[in-house]
Amino acid sequence: MTIAERLASIRARAAAAARSAEREPRDVAIVAVSKAIPAVAIDEALSAGHRLFGENRVQEAQDKYPALRARFPDLNLHLIGTLQTNKAEAAIGIFDLIETVDRPKLAGALAAAMAKRQRRLPVYVQVNIGEETQKSGVPPAETEAFVARCRGEFGLEVRGLMCIPPAADEPGVYFALLADYARRLGLVELSMGMSADFETAIRLGATHVRIGTAIFGPRDDAAAA
Numbered sequence: 001m002t003i004a005e006r007l008a009s010i011r012a013r014a015a016a017a018a019r020s021a022e023r024e025p026r027d028v029a030i031v032a033v034s035k036a037i038p039a040v041a042i043d044e045a046l047s048a049g050h051r052l053f054g055e056n057r058v059q060e061a062q063d064k065y066p067a068l069r070a071r072f073p074d075l076n077l078h079l080i081g082t083l084q085t086n087k088a089e090a091a092i093g094i095f096d097l098i099e100t101v102d103r104p105k106l107a108g109a110l111a112a113a114m115a116k117r118q119r120r121l122p123v124y125v126q127v128n129i130g131e132e133t134q135k136s137g138v139p140p141a142e143t144e145a146f147v148a149r150c151r152g153e154f155g156l157e158v159r160g161l162m163c164i165p166p167a168a169d170e171p172g173v174y175f176a177l178l179a180d181y182a183r184r185l186g187l188v189e190l191s192m193g194m195s196a197d198f199e200t201a202i203r204l205g206a207t208h209v210r211i212g213t214a215i216f217g218p219r220d221d222a223a224a225a
């Protein structure tokens, strides 16, 4: 299958999942995850009409996206990987939304970088929904206080929550839990679900699903880690 055909198939599956939950298909956005994928393949997705992409690393986005944006000025790029504080300013320069705000030091660095660059980006707070020791994200119990601090102390526009559930578990309970947090905090955007589980995520309220392999095919994960 071509990238255009895979995109069409993912869109159809996402729309069916939305309808099965009595949601509007247009309320679910597909973030095409292009980490470790060459620009020529991303260009194919753009030429097929897709505009929303996700990258894990600042440097890789800087290498690939300025040229793509020159051809497709309306493309929209989310940062979905862990961000180091010292790359906050570079991230503000290349991304349109940061999905992975998860600690006060980073929130502060992003706020300073946005002020300096005169470019205010919306953000999501990443929640360590499975409370895994090695994983990024705020502990679920601290989500409310952290969102309040991002808004109050740092003036960030927090639009939603993002999570990556534990790889070994059935993801549905974690998606439901994240959706519950978002609802209680009045946050309307919810980034959850990947190639293997996006339909479950959509049924449980995802507004953004992050899909790599199912669109671009297998990648060299050594290069993407």
Ligand SMILES: *Cc1c(COP(=O)(O)O)cnc(C)c1O
Pocket: 033, 035, 056, 080, 081, 164, 194, 195, 196, 210, 211, 212, 213, 214
């Ligand atoms: C790589 C990645 C994805 C996409 O994973 P696939 O299984 O290829 O769909 C989604 N979210 C994050 C944070 C990722 O790093």
